Amino acid sequence: MVELTMLHWIYVIMTLVILMVMIMRRDTIIPCIIGVFLISFIAKRSIVGATKGIFDSFIVATSELIGIILVISCIVAMSKVLEEIGANNLMVKPFAQFIKTPDIAFWFIGIVMLIVSWFFWPSPATALVGAVLLPVALKVGLPAIGVAMAINLFGHGLALSSDYVIQGAPTITASAAGIPVEKIMLKGTPLFLTMGIITIIIAYVLLKIDMKKGKIIGPKVDFDEESNRKKTSNVAKFAAVIVPIAFLLDIATMFYFKLRGGDATALIGGTAVTLMIIITIAEYKRESLDKITKFIKDGFMFGMEIFGPIIPIAAFFYLGEISPIEAVLGKGVLPLGSQGILSDMGRALSSIAKMNRPVVASMEMLVGAITGMDGSGFSGMSLAGSLAKVFGTAVNGSIPVLAALGQIGAIWVGGGTLVPWGLIPAAAICRVKPMDLAQRNFIPVITGLIVTTIVAMLLI
Template sequence: MGTGVAIAIAGQGMALSSDYMIKIAPMLSATAAGVEVSAVADKALILSLITGLTALVLAYFRLRKTFQSPSMRHLQHWMKLNGTEQVTATRTQSAAEAKTSLFFAILVPVAFLAVVVYMVYATFSGADSLEGGAGAALIGGVAILILIAAATVYNWRQSLNQVSEHLIEGFTFAFRAMGPVIPIAGFFFLGSGEISARIFLLEEGVQAPSFLFELVEAGQQFIPDSPLFAGFGLLIVGMVTGLDGSGFSGLPLVGALSGALAPTVGVDAATLAAIGQMGAVWVGGGTLIAWSSIVAVAGFAKVSVIELVRQCFIPVMSGLILSTLIAIWLF
């Protein structure tokens, strides 16, 4: 559980909420707010670090009693979760096996590092950028190739069977993890105009209902003209828009509200936009709702996605509150 919480906070929260390298999130927020992208990106980076470090520290103290010393018994228990076969007892490796293990221990991180480098290069160089599911397909393809290579080296006669078994285990866990999430997510998807149109099978050109965003817009007038209330109001608005599981779809709305509220409350629009961006991406990006990409983290850690969200809730919320207070006070 501790591993899943750490990955969710650092990867799903800190990295996505700042989006400092690609700057897609700051661009959406800044464009709607009418401010410079760099201004939102710089402040979002600081707020994401404050939120993430606070959440990591709190999560550590909450979970440290569950930490145990490394043991083969723990590995066997972890591997048995969700139907995975139990690991066999430890034995002395031969020299050839030791070299093979070392080779794959180096190959796996190097291969995925090469994928990351290529994706960054493609983004900034203007070459063939990986849009849509192309990035996920590239990562998945590399993973499958490594899986096939490892299975072949381990036992080439049974390699195809082993690859099939591992793929089945992965798909089985994915369906088991998403089972209780899909019905809940469906209700929130009805609140997004883009998705609700497909759910209601509306014809092209027909205005689809957007209950979630309409609710946020209706509550805008009730936010008092105070920097404190405006900051936390934007944080809550961002969190509500993040309930659709994306985190990015509500950024234009958050940015527009920031630009409208900034002159009346005396706070920089970039600051309000960064606060709203924190709320939207930390919630929808994959730390506080179970139907977001946190499912992938739960699958890796082999823990319940619902329980993972519960463990992240208090640390992340504490970090968001602290970062919002600091933003209003300093910026």
């Protein structure tokens, strides 16, 4: 067994500090930067080297995340042009004719939200689906809080935690765990399904019970339907048809050519950019060059706004792997035979503590859920992936299953289904209070997390 060094213990101590900061609902960027500084200082034994290590760690983290940052930015850029020309309404509006009862409204909105979120990310999808289908749902008797729950649980919960198309969440988790992204997506599927099915069914049943008891009464909401009455252009109609077809062809291409991970992400991103350019040129003609620049700028601003705070956090946790820490601090920084700080700690842990699979599954879920308390499910996935490798090594279990479990905990808690400060998009579009939505989600989400953890114990 490799002897643990001061670098190992500094990493462990700072990880505990970061967890404490998350529990106190404070941002973790400063502790993460301090952790990078201390590790760099111990390795380089100089202030200059430690200071340089901070920036170098950012570069390494960015290189790991740049692909997903770019694809999200490209997709949002495309969604901007669709929104501006009114094609987003046309894409979803035909589904409104199928909504006849509150029950159909809940499940239909949820499923549409799930599909749209896989391709457009939950935040843009919330505005896209909510703005069009909320008035229809209210008309058939589904309260606004029910619409918010459907949008929230299917989109920011199930879609974002599984993330099969864009692969943002599994890419971050897999990078930190040091495993291929497709392994998390494959091994994590039973967990994603368990969490989604259990949580959403319980939420639906409790909603129906309270509706029958009269505890939930849909408030009257005045919506401005001018945009729906506004005449849409032929280009918007064309875009509403070609965009879904293009992404369906992407899915077929992924299956046929067995594209996974970065290749699949690149296909989605390239398709989004191509569609944005074609639609913008067709709609704006001479103004298209300036418009394309605007849409690209808006997309990248969104991407950096989401991932800007994640880079410093990921920079610290990536140092637990052998390749990133050597890229930042140079080769030979760890003892001979070391497989990385996390692997070393996992082996050490397995030799001194009788950890079993139920214990590590519970710890992985707990840590994932705690990291989500800052309201950003993504900020905790690097830690979830890193700990999955530690725990998986300690019990000789499945690292992908543990990583998927931690990812579920981080996303469902912090991605926008449980903590009030992460529920603002869905609550705002449905005109309900974030705290009310959080209270409605609490029992279903907590129950789902517990059941999913038990399932994970059997799969590790």
